Amino acid sequence: MTTDTAPTLYPNLRYRDAAAALKWLAAAFGFEEQLVVPGPDNTIAHAELRFGTSILMLGSVRDDVFGAQGVMAPYVYVRDIDAHCARARAAGATIVMEPRNTDYGSRDYSARDPEGYVWSFGTYRPSPSR
Secondary structure, three states: OOOOOOOOHHHHHHHHOOOHHHHHHHHHHOOOOEEEEEOOOEEEEEEEEOOOOOEEEEEEEEEEEEEOOOOOOEEEEEEHHHHHHHHHHEEEEEEEEEEEOOOOOOEEEEEEEEOOEEEEEEEOOOOOOO
């Protein structure tokens, strides 16, 4: 087992308008741009967004490698669900599940982004050591 604390799982989403997605994810959900690599024809070849100690990778839809936009439902740990939900709503997110308490001790909500991905946010924080 390694003692390296860097993440080992990096979700990767593909957007039809990746540049707009970068801006929207920052405004609505609080992600911070870390790296953006432009691609041909005003596309994004690769981008990395930071959220706490985690990294989300994204880029433009490319039929040659990744196929069309896929189905994925990222889950992100946040401390204050209600404030985060209010921020997302103010930025235009469609809230598909209002903040609620779960049977397993988390407080969660879910929101749809402009390209249809459903993001879940909650206070549950899985750990590999469990």
